[in-house]
Amino acid sequence: MNRSAMSVRAAPLVLGEEAIPEEEASAIAQIVAVVHDLLDTSARPVPRQEHGKGHGVVRAEFRVAAGLPEALRQGVFREPRSYQALVRFSNGGQRDESARDAHGMAIKLFGVTGPKLLEEEREASTQDFVLLDHPVFFMRDAACYAQFSRALGAASAWSRLGWRASAPVKLQKLALFGHLYWNYLRSHPEERKLLLPVRKAPPPSGLDIPYWSTTPYRLGSHAVRWSVRPRRDAALLPDQAPPAPADPALREPGNRLRAALVAQLSGRDVAFDFFAQRQTDPVAMPIEDPTVAWSEERSPSVMLATLHIPRQAFDTPRRRALGEALSFSPWHAIAEHRPLGGINRARRRIYTELASRRRELNQTANVEPDEGWLTREWDS
Ligand code: HEM
Numbered sequence: 001m002n003r004s005a006m007s008v009r010a011a012p013l014v015l016g017e018e019a020i021p022e023e024e025a026s027a028i029a030q031i032v033a034v035v036h037d038l039l040d041t042s043a044r045p046v047p048r049q050e051h052g053k054g055h056g057v058v059r060a061e062f063r064v065a066a067g068l069p070e071a072l073r074q075g076v077f078r079e080p081r082s083y084q085a086l087v088r089f090s091n092g093g094q095r096d097e098s099a100r101d102a103h104g105m106a107i108k109l110f111g112v113t114g115p116k117l118l119e120e121e122r123e124a125s126t127q128d129f130v131l132l133d134h135p136v137f138f139m140r141d142a143a144c145y146a147q148f149s150r151a152l153g154a155a156s157a158w159s160r161l162g163w164r165a166s167a168p169v170k171l172q173k174l175a176l177f178g179h180l181y182w183n184y185l186r187s188h189p190e191e192r193k194l195l196l197p198v199r200k201a202p203p204p205s206g207l208d209i210p211y212w213s214t215t216p217y218r219l220g221s222h223a224v225r226w227s228v229r230p231r232r233d234a235a236l237l238p239d240q241a242p243p244a245p246a247d248p249a250l251r252e253p254g255n256r257l258r259a260a261l262v263a264q265l266s267g268r269d270v271a272f273d274f275f276a277q278r279q280t281d282p283v284a285m286p287i288e289d290p291t292v293a294w295s296e297e298r299s300p301s302v303m304l305a306t307l308h309i310p311r312q313a314f315d316t317p318r319r320r321a322l323g324e325a326l327s328f329s330p331w332h333a334i335a336e337h338r339p340l341g342g343i344n345r346a347r348r349r350i351y352t353e354l355a356s357r358r359r360e361l362n363q364t365a366n367v368e369p370d371e372g373w374l375t376r377e378w379d380s
Contacts, residue, residue: 015282016223018340027142028346034149035354038156045324045362049354051090051104055097055206055257057323058265059378060085060309062109062274068304072276074220075336076112076127077304083109083127084374087309088323089206089261092132092198098253100199103133105211105228106328107307110371114334118352121332124368128332129226129274131211133203137290138194141342148191151184194291205260207270207309215290215330216279216340223287223340224276225294227301231271247315262315270309275301287341322378325364327355332368 039049047053066080076083085107092102112127139145158164159176167175185192203209213226245251250259264270278299279285285294329351330339339347359366369377 013282015279016218016221016340017282017287018342018345019288020345021141021143021342024142024342024345027146028349030146031142031149031346032349032353034146034153035350036357037153039354039357041361045321045364046358047324048090048358051092051106053091053095053097054323055089055091056261056314057086057088057319057326058261058309058314059312060087060107060307062107062305062307064305065303069302071222072219072302072304074222075218075334076109077219077276083111084371085109085307086323086326086374086378087307088326088328089257091257096254097257098202100201102198102200103203103206103209103211103257105131105133105206107131107228108326108328108332110369110374112334114336117333117335117338118331118348121368124332125370126332126368127334127337128328128330129213129228130328130330131213131226131228132198133200133209133211134198135212135214135227136194136293137214137343138191138198139343140289140291142346144191145343145346148184148188151180154183155179202257205264206257207261207264213330215344216287217330217333217344218336218338218340219276219278220336222276223279225279227275227277228272228307229275231273231306233271258315262313265309265312265314267311269311272307272309273303274305274307275303277301290341290343319378325359325362326369327351327359329355 035049040047040052062076062083062085064077064080064082068077073079087108088104088106090104090106091097092104094101107129109127110125112125115122116124116126118124139148155176158179159172164172164175185195208230210227210229212228216223216225218224245259245262247262249255250262277294277296279287279294280299284292284298286292329347330344331348331351333339339345356366
């Protein structure tokens with residue numbers, strides 16, 4: 001769909017209001033079918049269909065700031081307190097961490113009271129925040145994403161056929177991209193323009209870059225986008241080179257972001273500030289289009305909490321397996337932080353179904369962990 005076709009849709013005029021297009025349910029069903037098809041069921045453990053290459057899952061503490069403005073004291077930000085947390089850093093689509101890619105940060109808070117949005121997880125005690133290292137998403141809604149995912153599904157099926165099936169991985173990838181370009185990107189210049197900058201050159205470390213939710217969420221009666229920025233305090237970032245990794249696998253370029261995480265956290269604590277940016281204009285800061293940046297001049301982000309990641313040795317086979325079995329989802333949430341907008345509505349079914357399918361194939365529990373699990377399983 002091009003921009004002129006999109007602009008005929010009326011923009012919602014009320015702050016925080018969602019506008020659900022008629023065709024959305026069928027678009028979501030199409031995306032679900034494709035992502036199921038794209039799940040790599042031949043690998044063990046079966047990786048996540050997106051963000052399958054994790055750099056590591058680390059232990060953290062989420063410290064809600066004191067003295068927040070009354071209007072922002074909602075949900076987990078109601079009072080100054082600490083939550084135990086796990087944070088997963090990941091590549092978007094590439095197994096090779098030296099390749100261009102999007103990078104993810106997913107935060108899971110533990111000990112969060114109140115009913116959760118997913119019926120089957122009402123009693124769970126977790127709240128997740130799922131973020132990318134780019135301020136906007138590359139697809140505006142479920143209908144556009146359905147079109148893109150159909151093209152991706154076709155390209156992927158083609159790249160696994162004939163001579164390509166036995167070709168080296170690099171060549172298979174090139175064939176896939178060529179097919180996608182010829183059959184989709186070539187005729188979708190707007191989407192192409194949005195997609196290319198999401199694939200970034202690998203940063204020196206996932207600990208040194210900012211991340212954004214790109215999609216909106218409730219903060220009580222407000223609609224906000226979340227973001228996270230690394231703190232630059234001298235106390236937390238001493239001027240020292242991280243030690244060279246002892247594990248030979250970590251010296252391979254394909255694992256460079258995991259190696260950086262291991263090395264940095266072996267030497268020092270790090271911290272990120274966690275922000276909310278309020279929607280103050282329903283047209284210029286849309287709920288239904290995460291490809292539009294929300295202007296910081298119009299509405300500056302407000303710091304709500306600090307994510308403190310203590311120095312630690314996290315990279316053990318046991319924790320790798322526990323981290324693989326986790327599921328992060330924007331819908332692991334309380335009503336005060338309900339996800340908003342079409343891309344988030346699509347993610348409700350997608351993340352729930354895909355996480356439970358891979359967990360079933362991997363024969364791991366399909367439940368949200370709690371604080372008891374964190375001390376009993378993670379810390380032991
Ligand atoms: C319709 C659009 C989207 C689709 C189809 C999609 C699909 C998926 C899937 C299937 C997973 C793996 C779920 C699991 O097995 O646990 C995933 C994970 C992830 N997605 Fe999305 N996603 C979409 C939008 C987004 C957006 C807007 C963001 C922006 C923050 C995002 C960031 C991530 C991250 C960071 C992860 C990794 C979470 C983890 O560490 O477990 N995705 N996505």
